Amino acid sequence: MIELRGVSKVYGRGEQAVTALRNVSLRVEYGEIFGVLGQSGAGKSTLIRCVNLLERPTGGEVRVDGKDMLSLSPAALREARQGIGMIFQHFNLFNSRTVAGNVAWPLEVAGWPRERIQERVEELLALVGLADKARAYPAQLSGGQKQRVGIARALAPRPRILLSDEATSALDPETTRSVLGLLRDINQKLGLTILLITHQMEVVKSICDSVAVLEQGRVVEQGKAVDLIARPGTRLHELCYPTPAPVAGIAVPGGRRVELSLVGENSTQPILTTLARRFGVDAWLLEGSMERVGETRVGRLLFELTGPPEAVDGALGFLREQGLTPEVPRV
Numbered sequence: 001m002i003e004l005r006g007v008s009k010v011y012g013r014g015e016q017a018v019t020a021l022r023n024v025s026l027r028v029e030y031g032e033i034f035g036v037l038g039q040s041g042a043g044k045s046t047l048i049r050c051v052n053l054l055e056r057p058t059g060g061e062v063r064v065d066g067k068d069m070l071s072l073s074p075a076a077l078r079e080a081r082q083g084i085g086m087i088f089q090h091f092n093l094f095n096s097r098t099v100a101g102n103v104a105w106p107l108e109v110a111g112w113p114r115e116r117i118q119e120r121v122e123e124l125l126a127l128v129g130l131a132d133k134a135r136a137y138p139a140q141l142s143g144g145q146k147q148r149v150g151i152a153r154a155l156a157p158r159p160r161i162l163l164s165d166e167a168t169s170a171l172d173p174e175t176t177r178s179v180l181g182l183l184r185d186i187n188q189k190l191g192l193t194i195l196l197i198t199h200q201m202e203v204v205k206s207i208c209d210s211v212a213v214l215e216q217g218r219v220v221e222q223g224k225a226v227d228l229i230a231r232p233g234t235r236l237h238e239l240c241y242p243t244p245a246p247v248a249g250i251a252v253p254g255g256r257r258v259e260l261s262l263v264g265e266n267s268t269q270p271i272l273t274t275l276a277r278r279f280g281v282d283a284w285l286l287e288g289s290m291e292r293v294g295e296t297r298v299g300r301l302l303f304e305l306t307g308p309p310e311a312v313d314g315a316l317g318f319l320r321e322q323g324l325t326p327e328v329p330r331v
């Protein structure tokens with residue numbers, strides 16, 4: 001488990017001082033994939049580097065597996081870092097080493113015997129689907145393959161935690177999907193806790209269990225990804241479903257605008273026809289989508305209801321009874 005409590009980070013001093021993190025608190029549970037989403041300059045890299053102390057926070061507390069990282073001796077910190085792997089946007093591979101040599105590197109540094117290293121490297125290359133590339137050099141690999149080597153190298157010393165610093169930002173959408181699939185796979189197979197930073201909503205939607213939104217060094221929202229995405233009014237919901245200008249301009253005369261989030265089982269009900277049949281209202285669909293957030297189906301419908309006011313009220317009451325909490329947003 002990773003816990004940041006009131007972490008701040010200021011680079012430089014006096015007039016040159018830049019505050020990168022302001023009183024950041026977050027908690028990553030064992031075995032989950034936790035995403036930190038933010039725009040460029042929000043402080044994401046600083047935050048993730050504060051976990052393994054590649055950056056030392058200016059204030060606050062960093063706990064990893066219950067250990068107070070800031071109070072560790074240099075030797076104890078080196079040992080703690082063995083339990084925390086890291087992968088990077090630009091892979092950071094050694095170009096003069098083969099794929100196998102790159103994966104072996106942390107094990108050589110840790111003093112593993114040669115035969116065990118070879119065995120472990122073979123196991124890892126099989127895990128990331130690169131068993132046939134052991135003797136290739138990074139220059140001979142695609143971006144996705146390079147990131148797989150990065151992942152194998154990070155996993156070599158059997159860490160319990162993996163930090164991912166924009167690991168898919170330099171990859172095309174299809175390769176991104178396959179690398180994210182691999183991360184989800186190792187998360188499930190190895191019970192690895194993953195903390196990742198990203199500016200891509202797609203990354204959050206496809207693999208994150210929990211998420212924190214970082215803006216100007218502050219966590220402005222934190223929780224389960226599905227809950228935040230499905231709840232109108234949250235930052236994540238707005239980022240997922242920005243109301244397009246043409247829809248904002250449409251108004252059905254006398255209509256009540258309704259935004260409905262459908263999660264899990266609710267997403268499989270014929271909700272609009274039910275409203276029409278039971279209450280005699282008309283539903284004018286403005287926008288709708290249905291997608292997956294992790295393993296859960298999440299849908300969103302934006303529509304206007306028309307009909308006698310009692311019928312429309314009845315329809316809204318029915319939606320509330322179903323636990324669908326219709327929100328009526330501003331037009």
Ligand SMILES: Nc1ncnc2c1ncn2[C@@H]1O[C@H](COP(=O)(O)OP(=O)(O)OP(=O)(O)O)[C@@H](O)[C@H]1O
Pocket residue numbers: 011012018019020038039040041042043044045046047199
């Ligand atoms: N070593 C440093 N010295 C001074 N300022 C820094 C340093 N590293 C980062 N900063 C500043 O801290 C703020 C947060 O930077 P950080 O790199 O953590 O953000 P980020 O969200 O990761 O951005 P990006 O997505 O562009 O990498 C920025 O204003 C940046 O200019």
